[in-house]
Amino acid sequence: MNCRIAVMLVSAFLVSPVVAADSGSDLLIKMNNALHRMNYSGTLVHIKGNGINTLRVDHEVINGVENETISSLNDGKDSVSSQSQGFSLAMVPDSIEQMRNVYSLDVGAMKKVAKRDCQIVVARPKDKMRYLQKYCIDKLTGLPLAYSLIDNKHQTVERFTFTEVTISVAEAGNAVDSASTMSPPQTWIPDTLPSGKWSISELPKGFHFGQHIASQQAETQKGLNTEHFVLTDGLSSISVFISPITTAKPKPISSLSSGALNVLTSQKNNHRITLVGEVPRATMQSILSNLKYQENP
Numbered sequence: 001m002n003c004r005i006a007v008m009l010v011s012a013f014l015v016s017p018v019v020a021a022d023s024g025s026d027l028l029i030k031m032n033n034a035l036h037r038m039n040y041s042g043t044l045v046h047i048k049g050n051g052i053n054t055l056r057v058d059h060e061v062i063n064g065v066e067n068e069t070i071s072s073l074n075d076g077k078d079s080v081s082s083q084s085q086g087f088s089l090a091m092v093p094d095s096i097e098q099m100r101n102v103y104s105l106d107v108g109a110m111k112k113v114a115k116r117d118c119q120i121v122v123a124r125p126k127d128k129m130r131y132l133q134k135y136c137i138d139k140l141t142g143l144p145l146a147y148s149l150i151d152n153k154h155q156t157v158e159r160f161t162f163t164e165v166t167i168s169v170a171e172a173g174n175a176v177d178s179a180s181t182m183s184p185p186q187t188w189i190p191d192t193l194p195s196g197k198w199s200i201s202e203l204p205k206g207f208h209f210g211q212h213i214a215s216q217q218a219e220t221q222k223g224l225n226t227e228h229f230v231l232t233d234g235l236s237s238i239s240v241f242i243s244p245i246t247t248a249k250p251k252p253i254s255s256l257s258s259g260a261l262n263v264l265t266s267q268k269n270n271h272r273i274t275l276v277g278e279v280p281r282a283t284m285q286s287i288l289s290n291l292k293y294q295e296n297p
Contacts, residue, residue: 022107022119023105023107024105024106024107024121024122024123025096025099025100025105027107027119027121027135027137027142028096028105028121028123028135028137029096030137030142031121031135031137031142031143031144033142034138034141034142034143034144034167035059035143035144036061036066037061037169037170038059038061038141038142038143038167038168038169038170039059039060039061039167039168039169039170040057040058040059040141040143040165040166040167040168041056041057041058041059041165041166042056042057042114042162042163042164042165042166043055043056043057043073043162043163043164043165044057044160044161044162044163044165045160045161045163046159046160047158047159047160048157048158048258048259048260048261049157049158049257049258049259051258051259053072053074054072054073054074055070055071055072055073056069056070056071056072056073057069057070058070058071060170061170098206098234099123099206099233099234099235101126101205101206102125102126102127102129102130102205102206102233103123103124103125103126103130103233103234103235104122104123104124104126105121105122105123105124106121106122106124107119107120107121108120108121108122110139111136113136113145113146113161113162114145114161114162114163114164114165115164116138116139116140116145116165117138117139117140118136118137118138118139118145118146119136119137119139120134120135120136121134121135121136121137122134122135123135123235127205128152128280128282129204129205129206129279129280129282129283129286130206130233130235130236130279130280130283131149131150131151131152131157131236131260131278131279131280132149132150132151133147133148133149133150133235134147134148134149134150135147138167140167141167143165143167145161145162145165146159146160146161146162147159147160147161149259149260149278151260151280152280157259157260158259158260158278197293197294197295198227198242198291198292198293198294199291199292199294200287200290200291200292201290201292202290203231203287203290204233204283204286204287206233206234207231207232207233207238207287208231208232208233209229209230209231209232210230210231210232210237225243225244226241226242226243227241227242227243228240228241228242231277231287236277236278236279237277237278238275238276238277238279238283238284238287239275239276239277240273240274240275240287240291241272241273241274241275241276242271242272242273243271243272244270244271244272245267245270245271245272253265253266253267255281257281260278261276261277261278262275262276262277262278262279262280262281262284263275263276264281264284264285264288266288268288268291268293269293271293273288273291275287275288
């Protein structure tokens with residue numbers, strides 16, 4: 001009798017439908033969609049380096065346009081409004097497969113953040129040219145409820161965690177369409193450096209020219225002959241600024257760090273080069289050393 005029961009149980013298991021768990025890439029895509037398409041408001045704690053800031057985040061989609069207000073709850077801080085991608089410390093690329101060349105996407109355990117169930121996803125770098133990134137993605141909506149950026153010394157250099165949050169689906173008439181979700185409006189993507197006089201002989205593995213926000217382009221044009229371009233591997237990005245040296249005594253080479261953010265400033269061919277990004281300094285040094293100037297391209 002026991003043998004017959006065992007056979008029946010095995011047979012039932014074999015014919016039962018198997019529900020596949022979401023992969024890391026599926027969850028990251030779901031997260032990116034939620035950041036753009038959901039209405040959400042809540043309070044989070046953002047820690048970067050030695051700085052701790054409590055923020056109120058309100059994101060709403062109205063007539064297909066994202067509106068976001070970030071208000072610091074710390075004393076003496078002002079509100080900051082934006083209309084681009086909501087509160088996000090990372091942008092998931094269009095091509096997850098391309099990102100897989102430099103990251104392993106691992107799905108971890110479930111945990112609770114802000115009294116909501118969320119799934120751990122770890123973007124683990126395959127080299128030392130980028131940092132490990134960990135997300136806790138809301139099970140129901142896909143919104144990231146917690147995020148950590150961990151350096152090559154296994155130190156958490158930046159993180160945020162929602163302490164309370166309310167999430168709702170944007171009304172049908174207000175929703176951002178799927179096409180604009182993965183390619184936010186008001187951006188342009190160069191396929192080379194802005195000036196024909198500069199070139200990069202070799203990019204760090206996985207990096208390519210990324211989206212350049214139109215407002216950033218306008219700000220760059222205000223500077224005297226300042227060029228600006230962005231390099232990204234999908235999760236990590238680096239902004240590079242190039243401007244001619246106009247003073248007799250240019251500023252010395254310098255570098256600084258704040259949490260995960262590194263800033264490297266140097267000089268080449270009578271130009272000042274500044275690199276800014278949440279990547280290891282070695283990655284910036286590699287880009288700088290491969291940045292070449294040609295007088296007559």
